[in-house]
Amino acid sequence: MRTGSNLPAVGEYNQTLVLDLIRRSPEGLSRVELTARTGLSAQTLSNVTRRLADEGLIAEAGKVISGPGKPRTLLKLEPSSRFAVGVHLDPVVDTAVVVDMAGEVVAHDEIDRVQGASAAQLVAGVGEAVDAIVKRAGIPRARVLGVGVAAPGPFDARGGRLLNPPLLPQWHHVNVREDLGAVTGLPVIVEKDVTAAMVGEMWFDRSDVLADAMFLYYGAGVGLGVAISGSPVRGRTGNAGGIAHIVVDARGPRCECGSRGCLGVSIEPRALLAEAGYDAVSGSDSRPDLDRLVADAHAGREPAGTVLRRAGERIARALVVANNLLDVDEVVLGGPVWERLAGVLSETVARRVSTDPASTSTRAIVVRHSRVGPDVAAVGAACLMLDGAFAARPARMMIAI
Numbered sequence: 001m002r003t004g005s006n007l008p009a010v011g012e013y014n015q016t017l018v019l020d021l022i023r024r025s026p027e028g029l030s031r032v033e034l035t036a037r038t039g040l041s042a043q044t045l046s047n048v049t050r051r052l053a054d055e056g057l058i059a060e061a062g063k064v065i066s067g068p069g070k071p072r073t074l075l076k077l078e079p080s081s082r083f084a085v086g087v088h089l090d091p092v093v094d095t096a097v098v099v100d101m102a103g104e105v106v107a108h109d110e111i112d113r114v115q116g117a118s119a120a121q122l123v124a125g126v127g128e129a130v131d132a133i134v135k136r137a138g139i140p141r142a143r144v145l146g147v148g149v150a151a152p153g154p155f156d157a158r159g160g161r162l163l164n165p166p167l168l169p170q171w172h173h174v175n176v177r178e179d180l181g182a183v184t185g186l187p188v189i190v191e192k193d194v195t196a197a198m199v200g201e202m203w204f205d206r207s208d209v210l211a212d213a214m215f216l217y218y219g220a221g222v223g224l225g226v227a228i229s230g231s232p233v234r235g236r237t238g239n240a241g242g243i244a245h246i247v248v249d250a251r252g253p254r255c256e257c258g259s260r261g262c263l264g265v266s267i268e269p270r271a272l273l274a275e276a277g278y279d280a281v282s283g284s285d286s287r288p289d290l291d292r293l294v295a296d297a298h299a300g301r302e303p304a305g306t307v308l309r310r311a312g313e314r315i316a317r318a319l320v321v322a323n324n325l326l327d328v329d330e331v332v333l334g335g336p337v338w339e340r341l342a343g344v345l346s347e348t349v350a351r352r353v354s355t356d357p358a359s360t361s362t363r364a365i366v367v368r369h370s371r372v373g374p375d376v377a378a379v380g381a382a383c384l385m386l387d388g389a390f391a392a393r394p395a396r397m398m399i400a401i
């Protein structure tokens, strides 16, 4: 359990700790409970809750009678006291969300993309989308903490600059943090999409038990978000989580790295559609074809079922290899392609993870679907902005570089 400190220098830490506890208790917490949970003195706690109330972040919400003595006043989060915008730059579709202090999505937009636009035009387009969604959500701009941007790697975490993400050629070497910050006038955080997804999932885990976990993010590309002891694992440069070259099928398709059957090439949407013998009819957007693949599998039309079953086995092998390395409790699956295919893949992945002979796990690996859904990377990026401002985890408080 995290406890507070009664030293004056750590007042801000106490404030974030108390706020985080209140956030995770939607039914509210009394000052007596908060004192017990934080180890803070009654006087310190009273000062902290008064400051939080003064800032509009919490409010008194009724009284409860528990045992003898006077009724206790419950303190609850004021979800609409602050907001953050999350943006996901994705090879298929860019999205923007607004989340409130409780992490709930209050607005969602797809961002129009202009073909052949310059870097400056792309950044300006995202800036306009941020303005539009904040306006549409009816939020005073002063309550917007900033913009979290999730993007595929590799990126330069220190500089907030995308390097050369293969699936986003138009964004190569764009300094998103600086340029979007200049356009919007808001603080901007840039995070690898898989790490943002892991953060989003943890934010929605109110019980705070999702501490050692991994998030397999399956979009146009595939990657792994990792959390150890409740903190996202970023690595030295913010690019941790590359699992595309784990070999998952000795007879799988050739990869540009020289191997055969690497996870990335083995489950990429185009590869699955090719294995199923489909002519790509929808150009670069594979979503309609993936839906057709799922429908065919549901209808028992081969080879769709076989192709998806094999994809599930390939994903399971990658999860088992990663789990052998990390030894975590829980695996979360999500991302836009996963969301489309989950109805067919879920069962295969869960079964295969528990029976794969490569597994060295001494206990059953919990495999489950993302609670956040298709917007998880954008939501996670927004939560990072909330996190950077308020969460009482020293490791997370260092995020704002």
Ligand SMILES: [Zn+2]
Pocket: 244, 245, 255, 256, 257, 258, 259, 262
């Ligand atoms: Zn490879």
